[in-house]
Amino acid sequence: MEGKARTSVLTHFSLFPLALSGSEENLITDSRQVRLATGLFPVISLLNHSCSPNTSVSFISTVATVRASQQIRKGQEILHCYGPHKNRMGVAERRQKLRSQYFFDCNCPPCEREEQGPSQGPGREAFCCHRCRALLQGDDVLSCGSTSCTESVSRDHLVSQLQDLQQQVGIARKLLRNGELEGAIQLLLGCQHDAESFLLAEHGMVGEIEDDLAQAYAALGDWEKSATHLQKSLRVVEVRHGPSSVEMGHELFKLAQIFFNGFAIPEALNTIQQAEKVLLVHCGPWNDEIQELQKMKSCLLDLPPIPVGPNE
Ligand SMILES: [Zn+2]
Ligand SMILES: [Zn+2]
Incomplete structure (x- = not known):
């Protein structure tokens, strides 16, 4: 029994980074939809x-x-x-x-x-004041919404700042895809710092950077840091798409995998449960992610208790 459980965990462990590197560039907040086929469903069309x-x-x-x-x-x-x-x-x-x-x-x-x-x-794509983090308001020239702050900045400046940031994130993703993880992380941490200085905390870009960082740390096997960043991205997804959205379900699924791989057993079980609850609303029990969650759960529940006492 013990041997079986350990093997499953290890199999999962080795699969996860592969699954990550093989996936799409933007894992997290991408909600683009591609029409794959058209069908005729007479009852649903009512x-x-x-x-x-x-x-x-x-x-x-x-x-x-x-x-x-x-x-x-x-x-x-x-x-x-x-x-x-x-x-x-x-x-x-x-x-x-x-x-x-x-x-x-x-x-x-x-x-x-x-x-x-x-x-x-406020719009979720809004900018914030770099001095006091209050919302910036206005059209061509934006002023800080806080009465005690006199900061103002042109929209053109903010837009070009956002474009620079997107470009940096693009370079970091290329490094990530090429397996240059340390370089990607350094660049992404810089991007995270820049983003915090002028974007609202729930801006899509903030979530994407956190997701990229989670992906980079997962590829390094640093599950703890990966989970910390993914939890930040999860909060952005929750604000943008809602707590029971399918996007939230995918995000919780990823977090469950990270906890699982890091042997954070209570956190993994808790996240598996949340992910299942959200995904079951949108997909049937035969859905791949739900099947995977159930495998992870039974694997964790089969694990022998962790021995307590002096170890050599
Ligand atoms: Zn301000
Ligand atoms: Zn409507």
Whole structure:
């Protein structure tokens, strides 16, 4: 029994960095979608669209499954999202996409709310003051939102600062792909420092840098540092996509793998449970990530207790 469990852990250990280096450039917050195929699902096409739906639909070959993503009361309409989701794009872009593809103007509650004004709080792509970290406000010239701070800066300057940062991150990713891990980490730590000086903590770029750092440390086998950075990126994903989003599920899955590989058993079990809960809303139990989570869980539960006492 002991031998079997150990072998599984080691197998997993060696697989993980390979899986990381073989994956896409941007592991974490990338929500680009590529249309792979078009299908005809007569029952599902009866469901109306909402930019904040109460179901999640998944497809496995010719079978479509609709799952409730929140409590649906008796008599309440079952809604699903045709693609443009409120966590991924603003109201103007959603409406434009729905109009061009489905020929209707969306008036779902999130669309109406967003249309009525910026009640959503500051944009998540916003800049912050480098002196006091308060939100910068304005059009061509932005001023610090804090009354005790007189800082102001031109938008052009901030935009070019962001472009420089993106370029640096691009170079770091190239190093990461080529296995030049130490160089990648040094560059990414510099990027992280720069990003903190002018971007809001929930800016997508901040999350991407943390995810890249997590990936680099995982490739080095430093699971503890990897987990610390991935947890930061997880917070950005949670703010941007919501705590029960599929993006959050993928992120929790990665964190579970890192804890697993680092033998952080209670943290791994806890994260596996959270990841399963989120992913089960979006995918069926036969989904690869869910299967993998279950394998990790049974492997951890099979581990013999850690011996206590003096060791030679
Ligand atoms: Zn809408
Ligand atoms: Zn300020």
